[in-house]
Amino acid sequence: MSKRLLVITFIALIAVSFGSILARLSQASSLVISFYRVLLAVIFLYLWAKISRAKILVPLKPREIFLLFISGFALGAHFYFWITSLKWTTVSSSTILVSTHVIFVTLGERIFNRRTFPLAFLFALILAIGGVVLIANADFQFSGLALKGDFFALLGGLMAAVYFFSGSVLRARLPILTYGIFVYSVAAFLLGIAILVFLGPLAFVAFPPSDIIWFSLLALGPQILGHTLLNYLLAFVRPAFLTMSVLFEPVGATIWALIIFKEVPGVLALIGGAMVVLGLAIIPRNEAALVKDQTLTIFPR
Secondary structure, eight states, X not given: OOHHHHHHHHHHHHHHTTHHHHHHHOOSOHHHHHHHHHHHHHHHHHHHHHHHTOOOOOOOOHHHHHHHHHHHXXXXXXHHHHHHHHHHSOHHHHHXXXXXXXXXXXXXXXXXXXXXXXXXXXXXXXHXXXXXXXXXXXXXXXXXXXXXXXXXXXXXXXXXHHHHHHHHHHTTXXXXXXXXXXXXXXXXXXXXHHHHHHTOGGGGTOSOTTHHHHHHHHIIIIIIIIIIHHHHHTTTBOHHHHHHHTTHHHHHXXXXXXXXXXXXXXXXXXXXXXXXXXXXXHGGGTOGGGBOSOOSOSSOO
């Protein structure tokens, strides 16, 4: 993998690691946080497209339109389940369990694309997932809302896998701004309908003014610098590599939660975090079979 792709991956991982912290700081409902995160991201990306004079509208095939809808639906559902889980369980448990998307994506690539993986990658996967299990074991609370939060985080992981998997297909042809604006718009539209149906129109404004700051930071940081850069990478690497790399998010989120919310991880959580980091350190040296046969000759893509 080129140094440029590695730098982009690093920036994206740092950005997404702030997502749980910013969502936890907001007092709005999960649906409203999710809605404004993607809506503001659409606005920011559209303004960037106008400034850079990038072409957004491109001819779409029926299959691509269908996949854009599926990707947008999965993204909106992912945010709702995951952000809701943050209200009920710890940042560490939530971000760890939502990271199970790597398992779903790997299975999807194996079943639907009949792809194989180098042994080093599988070893790194087992090591990282083992670390995730240790962290989860340290934080699991099998009662009440905490257990419900764990379940919602797992659902968020499944939806994230659908989002990354469909995005990999779409990004093979669609420019990054086209893909991002369309998918985020679908997610915002569906989340907006959910707010009207379940919370009512007043929910769009029924939150403290300070929440606008958290919504904006979520859109600029975790969404644009995080998700959009990850979507950019989907044109060049297989989704299994990206979802594996995003396993760094629980480690980063746990560190921020320790600093900001004073959520102290136990010994098992620390050991698990070290295993995740070690697994991630192995991947860049062994992902040649996971990189698509494309080069960075055109930017943006």
